[in-house]
Amino acid sequence: MASGAFAESGADLELVGIQKRFPGFTAIEHLDLTIPAGSFFALLGPSGCGKTTTLRLVAGLEDPTEGKILIGGKDVTNLKPYQRQVNTVFQSYALFPHMTVLENVAFGLRRRRIDDAVGKAHEALRLVELDHLSARKPQQLSGGQQQRVALARAIVNRPALLLLDEPLGALDLKLRRQMQLELKSIQEEVGLTFVHVTHDQEEAMTMADTVAVMNKGEIEQLGAPEELYELPRTAFVANFLGQSNLFTGHVSGSTSSSISVDVEGTKITVPTKRAQRHKGEVTVGVRPEKLHLHKDAPKKSPDINTLGPGRIIDVSFSGVSTQYMIAIPGIGTVSVFQQNMTFGPLAGEGAEVWVSWNVDHGFGLEDEPSPTPRFPADTDTATIAVQKKRALMSELEEA
Amino acid sequence: MTLQEGRVVSRAVTRPAPPSRRGARLGVGKWVLPIYAAIAFVFLLIPIAYTFVFSFNDSVKSNIVWRGFTFDKWLNVCDQIDVCVAFGNSLIIGITATIAATILGTMIAIALVRYRFRFRSAISLLLFLPMATPEVVLGAGLAAEFLGAGVQKGLGTIIIAHTMFCVSFVVVTVKARVSTLDPALEEAGRDLYGSPNQVFWRVTFPLLLPGIIAAALLSFALSFDDFIITNFNAGTTSTFPKYIYISAARGIPAEANVIASAVFFLAIILVLAAQISSAVKRKRLAKVG
Amino acid sequence: MAFSAFATGTAQEQAPRRKSKIALLLLLPGILYLMLFFLVPLVSLVITSFQAPVPYGDIGEFQTAFKWQNYVDVVNTYGEHILRSFGYAILATIFALLFSYPLAYFIGVKARRWPLLQNLMLVLVIAPFFISFLLRTLAWKSILSDESFVISGLKALSLMAPDAHFTGTAAAVVFGLTYNFIPFMTLPLYSNLQQLDTRLLEAGSDLYSTPSKTFFKVTVPLSMTGIVSGVLLTFIPAAGDYINASRDFLGGTGTAMIGNVIESNFLVTLNYPVAAALSIILMAVILVMVTVYVKRSGTEDLL
Numbered sequence: 003m004a005s006g007a008f009a010e011s012g013a014d015l016e017l018v019g020i021q022k023r024f025p026g027f028t029a030i031e032h033l034d035l036t037i038p039a040g041s042f043f044a045l046l047g048p049s050g051c052g053k054t055t056t057l058r059l060v061a062g063l064e065d066p067t068e069g070k071i072l073i074g075g076k077d078v079t080n081l082k083p084y085q086r087q088v089n090t091v092f093q094s095y096a097l098f099p100h101m102t103v104l105e106n107v108a109f110g111l112r113r114r115r116i117d118d119a120v121g122k123a124h125e126a127l128r129l130v131e132l133d134h135l136s137a138r139k140p141q142q143l144s145g146g147q148q149q150r151v152a153l154a155r156a157i158v159n160r161p162a163l164l165l166l167d168e169p170l171g172a173l174d175l176k177l178r179r180q181m182q183l184e185l186k187s188i189q190e191e192v193g194l195t196f197v198h199v200t201h202d203q204e205e206a207m208t209m210a211d212t213v214a215v216m217n218k219g220e221i222e223q224l225g226a227p228e229e230l231y232e233l234p235r236t237a238f239v240a241n242f243l244g245q246s247n248l249f250t251g252h253v254s255g256s257t258s259s260s261i262s263v264d265v266e267g268t269k270i271t272v273p274t275k276r277a278q279r280h281k282g283e284v285t286v287g288v289r290p291e292k293l294h295l296h297k298d299a300p301k302k303s304p305d306i307n308t309l310g311p312g313r314i315i316d317v318s319f320s321g322v323s324t325q326y327m328i329a330i331p332g333i334g335t336v337s338v339f340q341q342n343m344t345f346g347p348l349a350g351e352g353a354e355v356w357v358s359w360n361v362d363h364g365f366g367l368e369d370e371p372s373p374t375p376r377f378p379a380d381t382d383t384a385t386i387a388v389q390k391k392r393a394l395m396s397e398l399e400e401a
Numbered sequence: 402m403t404l405q406e407g408r409v410v411s412r413a414v415t416r417p418a419p420p421s422r423r424g425a426r427l428g429v430g431k432w433v434l435p436i437y438a439a440i441a442f443v444f445l446l447i448p449i450a451y452t453f454v455f456s457f458n459d460s461v462k463s464n465i466v467w468r469g470f471t472f473d474k475w476l477n478v479c480d481q482i483d484v485c486v487a488f489g490n491s492l493i494i495g496i497t498a499t500i501a502a503t504i505l506g507t508m509i510a511i512a513l514v515r516y517r518f519r520f521r522s523a524i525s526l527l528l529f530l531p532m533a534t535p536e537v538v539l540g541a542g543l544a545a546e547f548l549g550a551g552v553q554k555g556l557g558t559i560i561i562a563h564t565m566f567c568v569s570f571v572v573v574t575v576k577a578r579v580s581t582l583d584p585a586l587e588e589a590g591r592d593l594y595g596s597p598n599q600v601f602w603r604v605t606f607p608l609l610l611p612g613i614i615a616a617a618l619l620s621f622a623l624s625f626d627d628f629i630i631t632n633f634n635a636g637t638t639s640t641f642p643k644y645i646y647i648s649a650a651r652g653i654p655a656e657a658n659v660i661a662s663a664v665f666f667l668a669i670i671l672v673l674a675a676q677i678s679s680a681v682k683r684k685r686l687a688k689v690g
Numbered sequence: 691m692a693f694s695a696f697a698t699g700t701a702q703e704q705a706p707r708r709k710s711k712i713a714l715l716l717l718l719p720g721i722l723y724l725m726l727f728f729l730v731p732l733v734s735l736v737i738t739s740f741q742a743p744v745p746y747g748d749i750g751e752f753q754t755a756f757k758w759q760n761y762v763d764v765v766n767t768y769g770e771h772i773l774r775s776f777g778y779a780i781l782a783t784i785f786a787l788l789f790s791y792p793l794a795y796f797i798g799v800k801a802r803r804w805p806l807l808q809n810l811m812l813v814l815v816i817a818p819f820f821i822s823f824l825l826r827t828l829a830w831k832s833i834l835s836d837e838s839f840v841i842s843g844l845k846a847l848s849l850m851a852p853d854a855h856f857t858g859t860a861a862a863v864v865f866g867l868t869y870n871f872i873p874f875m876t877l878p879l880y881s882n883l884q885q886l887d888t889r890l891l892e893a894g895s896d897l898y899s900t901p902s903k904t905f906f907k908v909t910v911p912l913s914m915t916g917i918v919s920g921v922l923l924t925f926i927p928a929a930g931d932y933i934n935a936s937r938d939f940l941g942g943t944g945t946a947m948i949g950n951v952i953e954s955n956f957l958v959t960l961n962y963p964v965a966a967a968l969s970i971i972l973m974a975v976i977l978v979m980v981t982v983y984v985k986r987s988g989t990e991d992l993l
Binding site for chain 1: 590595599603
């Protein structure tokens with residue numbers, strides 16, 4: 003049962019063997035996850051990957067088909083939402099339209115009969131700098147203000163765990179940046195455990211201490227943002243977080259510190275500790291901004307991987323940098339970002355160029371190399387629609 | 402004619418026509434619909450105006466020929482005691498049937514949206530059928546039932562009949578409101594430590610209230626103006642529409658026009674007041690926000 | 691919640707059972723009421739429709755029988771009235787649709803920029819509801835009577851033959867039905883068109899569609915649910931109406947509809963089986979027509 007007291011501090015969240023099936027499809031296959039107390043945790047993934055379902059399971063708005071949910075070590079799997087010390091900032095904010103901002107914020111406190119609900123609500127509104135609007139109705143506020151009220155309404159309850167369901171999705175870019183900073187500073191101030199669901203990789207990377215990349219109901223990789231970016235373990239992560247050049251080939255040799263992969267006759271070397279697989283067919287990759295562009299064949303060196311010659315097939319200028327697409331026979335198309343240190347492109351379309359990168363910058367994936375497209379398709383809309391229809395049909399039959 | 406804006410865009414984008422011609426056509430097209438609407442409204446209001454004007458007719462028995470202007474009928478409505486009795490009966494029936502139908506219908510609407518149960522489609526059909534059944538059939542059916550059961554027809558049977566046909570309309574109206582509610586609002590209520598009971602009374606019900614009020618007003622209007630079903634189940638009891646039907650052959654007294662006009666203006670004032678107050682509220686919201 | 695049947699564990703299993711108890715409590719009174727005062731009456735209509743007169747009994751005395759012959763007699767005697775009812779109702783529905791669509795379009799789409807005006811116009815549309823249905827019809831009877839200036843004016847202009855009448859004719863009955871059910875047509879059309887996304891019309895014209903093509907290929911299909919509910923709301927009461935066709939209102943000797951026949955058989959001549967059989971026929975025909983119509987227009991989820 004929910005006690006009348008506030009949580010002393012953030013609690014850790016543990017999901018053990020969670021499975022969630024809806025009639026007709028499985029939203030979450032098998033999920034084990036531990037989120038340490040006091041952290042800012044982001045669940046990142048494309049739509050339909052199961053991240054929102056995970057959040058709703060934690061909030062108690064859905065029941066897991068299998069598995070256990072523990073908050074602060076206590077099993078809450080069978081507790082109703084109103085019995086859990088968890089609060090949610092909903093994607094649509096879900097502010098009660100018939101109540102004032104103050105009444106909205108005080109709602110949870112009043113339900114738990116906590117003393118001085120009004121005073122505490124004002125305090126929470128001061129934290130989000132909206133106390134002067136406490137007498138208004140939610141409809142009178144801008145999107146950003148509504149978002150802050152939703153946040154105040156959740157944190158005023160001092161939950162052990164605060165769940166944020168794409169709370170910034172409805173805001174424009176500038177406001178979103180502002181809110182990201184604000185959220186982050188509030189989290190640091192109140193010291194709760196934040197679980198943030200988003201499909202925006204930049205948002206996840208700037209705000210969270212730990213990011214879990216979800217795909218098709220499973221966690222692909224979990225770690226600090228830099229780690230995920232610099233050392234992606236799967237092709238999905240390599241391409242969902244930024245872009246990657248991926249090459250597949252056979253491991254042709256290895257030393258104590260590195261392995262060499264034969265990609266259509268070209269040797270690509272990757273440090274052993276940055277490669278997940280050391281034998282057989284493997285996929286290796288490198289981020290486009292780590293590549294250098296050369297107009298003449300660069301000198302061979304064991305520390306440098308070189309590809310080429312190839313031809314530039316596209317040049318696109320994007321302010322800070324310029325992206326070059328280079329078609330290299332036998333290898334495919336390679337993408338290179340070059341910072342715009344000088345005016346004008348280094349080389350024009352059709353020019354013959356070589357690319358190189360420091361061996362230390364490469365990474366090797368753990369995926370079984372398969373003819374995956376460079377940018378793996380998300381669950382496409384047709385499939386989602388079919389699943390949805392099946393779900394509805396079986397729901398109707400059941401009724 | 403109707404697709405003014407669409408056409409302007411297409412013209413501008415795809416094949417710019419000479420501006421003069423476009424301007425001329427636009428000018429005509431622009432006025433066709435407003436003029437049509439104005440004529441349509443006049444047409445809709447003609448019988449109302451007629452009824453209102455003839456409430457001032459200094460008629461003797463029938464109220465067909467204009468015999469001069471008088472306020473008498475407005476001042477002494479109940480001189481025609483039958484009109485007043487019929488009107489009173491209509492009010493009693495309308496209020497009672499509205500209360501009963503609103504309670505029954507709201508309960509069903511909430512159950513339909515919030516719970517799942519067996520026989521759902523059978524229940525939906527049972528709710529839909531009264532609306533798809535012509536009033537004569539509803540009236541004759543009930544009358545046949547009362548006849549078979551030997552029930553004396555009167556005020557009670559009319560109220561029973563009116564409640565019956567209002568329930569479905571209440572369900573539809575309230576259900577529409579329930580289904581526009583963002584389910585996240587109730588989830589937020591549960592998330593914020595509201596028990597199911599508290600969530601219902603503090604979140605769901607207040608948000609449903611406008612729909613419930615609309616349903617009650619609709620019920621009253623349907624009941625007050627019903628004649629066909631009433632006619633089959635009234636026995637000797639008179640209601641306002643029934644009184645008019647019976648007197649139609651020999652002529653309606655101007656007092657009936659007075660009551661009808663008064664009810665009309667009362668209803669219009671209520672509706673306009675609601676409109677204006679919501680407009681004022683909107684404006685205030687806009688100004689503050 | 692919706693999927694709670696798939697949950698495991700005792701706590702969840704108890705929840706739906708408790709819930710369905712509440713659902714039952716909420717549903718039971720209303721459903722029982724409708725069964726008692728809607729379904730049972732329909733059944734008693736069916737029973738009555740097969741009744742036979744009590745031998746040597748008074749007028750209005752019947753006994754339970756299984757007299758199929760009632761239906762044959764009814765169709766033979768009143769076939770004309772049945773056909774006429776549906777003919778009038780179909781015409782009135784078409785006229786009401788033609789009248790209402792541009793009006794609803796104007797209020798729902800063109801007047802969007804002025805919400806107050808939009809609401810005022812809606813009040814005007816429903817204004818006829820606020821005055822007695824019967825008085826409205828009687829008002830038209832007076833306005834369009836032979837002595838009225840409308841008709842005498844038309845005669846003076848030779849637009850009408852000198853000895854012609856308007857009241858008492860089929861045209862007058864269809865006119866009355868149309869007028870009385872216009873709000874039932876306009877309101878559902880309005881509430882549908884009001885949600886019409888005008889960007890779709892712009893997309894239509896951007897894709898080389900002329901205004902009239904856009905109207906018939908985009909606007910009309912999008913407003914189909916509104917059209918269907920308007921048509922049903924107009925057609926059903928119009929088919930069963932007996933006020934407009936009554937001789938005291940807009941009808942005449944040759945305009946009686948099925949409703950008039952039901953009324954006079956039930957309330958005047960106390961010939962209950964005939965009235966009941968006619969009611970069952972009316973109801974059956976309407977249900978068949980409605981089902982076919984709704985299926986064909988592809989809007990089955992009206993309720």
